[in-house]
Amino acid sequence: MNTVLSPIESEFKTATEAQAPDAWFRARVQASLETPAPAYRMTK
Numbered sequence: 001m002n003t004v005l006s007p008i009e010s011e012f013k014t015a016t017e018a019q020a021p022d023a024w025f026r027a028r029v030q031a032s033l034e035t036p037a038p039a040y041r042m043t044k
Contacts, residue, residue: 003015
């Protein structure tokens with residue numbers, strides 16, 4: 001889907017460019033959910 005977007009409606013030139021940040025974010029969240037260890041260690 002390489003539709004050209006209006007600059008008034010979007011800061012991206014194409015629909016593909018507009019979806020890229022969302023896809024990146026979703027991939028990062030999914031990778032985080034699949035990681036068995038916590039990202040930080042809790043201390044008392």
